Amino acid sequence: MDKASALPLDGITVMDLSRALAGPYCTALLGDLGADIIKVESAKGGDSTRSWPPFEEEHSLYFDSTNRNKRSIAVDFYSEAGRRLLWDLAVGADVLVENFRPGVLATMGLDPAELRQANPGLVIASVSGFGTVGPLAHAAGLDQVAQGMSGLMSVTGPDSDHPTRVGVPVMDLYAGVFTAVGICASLAGRAGNGGTGHEVGTSLLEAGLAVSAFQGQNFLSTGAVPTPQGNNHPVLSPYGVFRTADIPAIIAVGNQAHWKKFCQIIDAPELEDDPRFAVGRSRSEHREELTALIEEQLVRRPGLEWIEAFRAAGIPTGPIYTYAQAFQDPQVQALDMVQTVQRSDGSALPLLRGPLSIDGAAAGVRKAPPALGEDTRAVLEGLGLDEGQIAGLVESGIVQAAPPVGGRQ
Numbered sequence: 001m002d003k004a005s006a007l008p009l010d011g012i013t014v015m016d017l018s019r020a021l022a023g024p025y026c027t028a029l030l031g032d033l034g035a036d037i038i039k040v041e042s043a044k045g046g047d048s049t050r051s052w053p054p055f056e057e058e059h060s061l062y063f064d065s066t067n068r069n070k071r072s073i074a075v076d077f078y079s080e081a082g083r084r085l086l087w088d089l090a091v092g093a094d095v096l097v098e099n100f101r102p103g104v105l106a107t108m109g110l111d112p113a114e115l116r117q118a119n120p121g122l123v124i125a126s127v128s129g130f131g132t133v134g135p136l137a138h139a140a141g142l143d144q145v146a147q148g149m150s151g152l153m154s155v156t157g158p159d160s161d162h163p164t165r166v167g168v169p170v171m172d173l174y175a176g177v178f179t180a181v182g183i184c185a186s187l188a189g190r191a192g193n194g195g196t197g198h199e200v201g202t203s204l205l206e207a208g209l210a211v212s213a214f215q216g217q218n219f220l221s222t223g224a225v226p227t228p229q230g231n232n233h234p235v236l237s238p239y240g241v242f243r244t245a246d247i248p249a250i251i252a253v254g255n256q257a258h259w260k261k262f263c264q265i266i267d268a269p270e271l272e273d274d275p276r277f278a279v280g281r282s283r284s285e286h287r288e289e290l291t292a293l294i295e296e297q298l299v300r301r302p303g304l305e306w307i308e309a310f311r312a313a314g315i316p317t318g319p320i321y322t323y324a325q326a327f328q329d330p331q332v333q334a335l336d337m338v339q340t341v342q343r344s345d346g347s348a349l350p351l352l353r354g355p356l357s358i359d360g361a362a363a364g365v366r367k368a369p370p371a372l373g374e375d376t377r378a379v380l381e382g383l384g385l386d387e388g389q390i391a392g393l394v395e396s397g398i399v400q401a402a403p404p405v406g407g408r409q
Helices: 020-032 082-092 111-116 143-149 170-189 202-209 211-220 257-263 280-285 289-300 303-312 323-328 330-334 376-382 387-396
Strands: 013-016 034-041 070-075 095-098 125-129 197-203 239-242 249-252 318-319 338-342 346-351
Touching: 013 020, 013 330, 020 095, 020 125, 020 170, 020 338, 034 082, 034 257, 070 082, 070 249, 070 376, 082 111, 082 387, 095 143, 095 170, 111 125, 143 170, 143 202, 143 338, 170 197, 170 202, 197 202, 249 303, 280 289, 280 323, 303 318, 376 387
Parallel strands: 013 034, 013 095, 034 070, 095 125, 125 197
Antiparallel strands: 239 249, 249 318, 338 346
């Protein structure tokens, strides 16, 4: 890749000691941007998500979903020789990402202060469940726990009696995104900071609170406790899911100009000047009455016809898809979000690319999710070890190398 087309993080080496989801999602994003991600896994089974369903033959699709564009080396974390390799990898990296409980990194021989002394430019990024201070600093934390404790579940679902988790692990994903932002900021700031890296940290709980947006701010400013609104927007109306003649449709009337057009399209001009619905605040206050009147009109025509009409008028709208329908949508296909890559065993894998584009080109999938230890030899060669030294480490069980192409993972 020439300089003009190089990705922003080309030349950056990331030692990825994380597992499960938040850390791996962070490093997948960094890999999308061109960083060399060395996924360092325990030789005793690797990342725990390798054993999580769903499976395609022996491959965990959970693991595959967040480990694109990475190289894998499998090391015995508990042996002296293995820990020396971990140290060498960390000292030679630009970034170290980990999501152990606070303090565990130091017990592995990777004390952050000592690492920074050996490599002042190293950026050390940590993701935890609850942060590094407070009574839960050392407690185990997972996505749904953070969804519950952050307040997110209290505003999700049909009503207050049925708090509901979001259908994907959003706390893990948000924490991964925030960590990636912090890492990129630290890398960008090294030049003006005497080449010194930073220690970047977040937690699932902090991520959950950070994305509370106006719901959290409403409580802080007014003391009002937000409640779930189901599929309705908590502030704007009409904004939500509406019945049509056949399918539900999402319609979002966000301003007065949209409201005027909306009333014309549904052939209900009388609604525009009705005092109950004249402005946004009153429409929200009379939401149930307004919804009933709107749906009287919408049920007269198929949903896709309404969606086409609203889109033509610039009103945000769309259907509710299953994932099967989402991947078949022409807009999704135009974005080339699904790319087929080849695993080391020769099997093909349709994989979601990352969400970023650089200079108009999608930051695509350059490498399939690795088999455990797939790149052990190449990574060790990068540390200056010769074939004899590598063979000795493999034979002694200090590292694990991938099986031959076509062998089982």
